[in-house]
Amino acid sequence: MNEQSKPVIPKAYNGPKPQGIIPDIFIQDSFSKDDDRLWVPLSPGRWSRPLCFNISQGYWVHLTKVIGGGFLSRHRHPAPVHGFVIKGSWRYLEHDWVAKEGSYLFEPPGEIHTLVVDDDCEEMITLFHNTGALIYCDENGNTIGTTDVFDRVNAAREHFVKVGLGEDYVNQFIR
Numbered sequence: 627m628n629e630q631s632k633p634v635i636p637k638a639y640n641g642p643k644p645q646g647i648i649p650d651i652f653i654q655d656s657f658s659k660d661d662d663r664l665w666v667p668l669s670p671g672r673w674s675r676p677l678c679f680n681i682s683q684g685y686w687v688h689l690t691k692v693i694g695g696g697f698l699s700r701h702r703h704p705a706p707v708h709g710f711v712i713k714g715s716w717r718y719l720e721h722d723w724v725a726k727e728g729s730y731l732f733e734p735p736g737e738i739h740t741l742v743v744d745d746d747c748e749e750m751i752t753l754f755h756n757t758g759a760l761i762y763c764d765e766n767g768n769t770i771g772t773t774d775v776f777d778r779v780n781a782a783r784e785h786f787v788k789v790g791l792g793e794d795y796v797n798q799f800i801r
């Protein structure tokens with residue numbers, strides 16, 4: 627290889643950071659196959675792996691994992707959701723599409739849907755960016771429960787304490 631064909635390594639930015647910038651989050655292995663303790667159990671066969679709890683803007687980013695299939699929840703969104711399917715498949719009873727590995731979805735504010743994982747799906751993993759809250763509802767749309775980023779922080783903290791990671795472990799995900 628002669629001198630001219632070598633790839634040019636760009637220079638890193640070395641200047642000042644904006645005042646007040648908060649720390650980034652980098653998670654090398656978000657699947658955490660070798661440490662099940664990082665998956666917060668939400669109900670039988672269902673886990674949430676926290677990636678970012680943004681309490682200053684009211685959203686959370688996490689991996690949802692479902693093993694064994696079944697009904698997950700019926701809920702309404704007061705604010706937008708983005709999702710990206712990493713493994714397996716699932717669907718909403720209110721739509722005619724099936725979300726599969728590589729699928730992206732945007733759920734608009736006001737949407738009510740019922741998430742099911744069919745029995746032929748061994749394991750489903752989907753990244754969700756949830757803003758605001760999940761408002762759980764019955765089939766008539768009546769509210770029967772809610773969850774928001776603060777509930778998720780509490781659930782994660784309690785779980786991390788229980789599995790021996792300590793009550794401060796959750797802080798690395800909070801911004």
Ligand code: FE
Pocket residue numbers: 701703707733739
């Ligand atoms: Fe949803």
